[in-house]
Amino acid sequence: QIQLVQSGPELKKPGESLKISCKASGYTFTDYAMQWVKQAPGKGLQYMGWINTQTGKPTYADDFKERFVFSLETSASTAYLQINNLKNEDTATYFCARRRGAGDYWGQGVMVTVSS
Amino acid sequence: DVVLTQTPPTLSATIGQSVSISCRSSQSLLHSNGNTYLNWLLQRPGQPPQLLIYLVSRLESGVPNRFSGSGSGTDFTLKISGVEAEDLGVYYCVQSTHAPNTFGAGTKLELK
Numbered sequence: 571q572i573q574l575v576q577s578g579p580e581l582k583k584p585g586e587s588l589k590i591s592c593k594a595s596g597y598t599f600t601d602y603a604m605q606w607v608k609q610a611p612g613k614g615l616q617y618m619g620w621i622n623t624q625t626g627k628p629t630y631a632d633d634f635k636e637r638f639v640f641s642l643e644t645s646a647s648t649a650y651l652q653i654n655n656l657k658n659e660d661t662a663t664y665f666c667a668r669r670r671g672a673g674d675y676w677g678q679g680v681m682v683t684v685s686s
Numbered sequence: 687d688v689v690l691t692q693t694p695p696t697l698s699a700t701i702g703q704s705v706s707i708s709c710r711s712s713q714s715l716l717h718s719n720g721n722t723y724l725n726w727l728l729q730r731p732g733q734p735p736q737l738l739i740y741l742v743s744r745l746e747s748g749v750p751n752r753f754s755g756s757g758s759g760t761d762f763t764l765k766i767s768g769v770e771a772e773d774l775g776v777y778y779c780v781q782s783t784h785a786p787n788t789f790g791a792g793t794k795l796e797l798k
Contacts, residue, residue, distance in 0.1 A: 615735065617780075617786050617788060617789065632786070665734055665735070671782065672725035672740065672787065677734065678734055
């Protein structure tokens with residue numbers, strides 16, 4: 571069955587960096603792009619952008635063009651989200667989702683807490 | 687960016703009641719290829735979102751047929767014909783016609 575399994579929760583200090591993984595299984599990884607979505611505590615969903623899993627080309631929404639990096643390890647069917655120079659407002663749950671429509675399969679989400 | 691306005695923000699329903707959620711877009715979601723990329727998601731408490739409907743009215747595989755979607759252009763509706771307990775959560779409309787994708791603010795469905 572199709573699954574997206576994300577890495578575990580993170581607790582970081584402002585200014586640090588982190589890298590979240592999203593491992594896909596049950597389908598051919600390069601057949602679908604991968605998108606990333608942010609959900610701040612108690613808030614709605616915010617689209618961060620997507621990465622073409624065939625070419626590795628990322629596309630970022632305007633709010634995520636600085637400090638955020640999408641990448642791939644195609645041989646491992648894994649997508650990554652890196653956040654540099656973490657800020658308190660990065661505290662959120664981050665989801666990966668297979669980019670068919672609005673996302674037909676989603677990871678379980680990674681809770682990231684940024685606190686000094 | 688396209689703004690999606692969902693109403694109501696909160697919906698109280700009894701089991702078996704039929705309810706509707708509206709999603710209005712700041713611009714037409716009709717793509718130049720003739721498709722309208724308006725989707726509906728459900729996020730149950732503590733869970734990731736789940737795709738319910740895509741292309742306005744197409745039911746995702748495995749989704750019960752008490753869910754239906756309709757609309758065109760800028761006005762869209764999700765209807766649940768006979769709410770069940772498992773339907774409780776937050777519903778989001780999301781468009782992928784115009785980059786970047788944008789989400790509505792959500793409609794919380796709760797038990798009356």
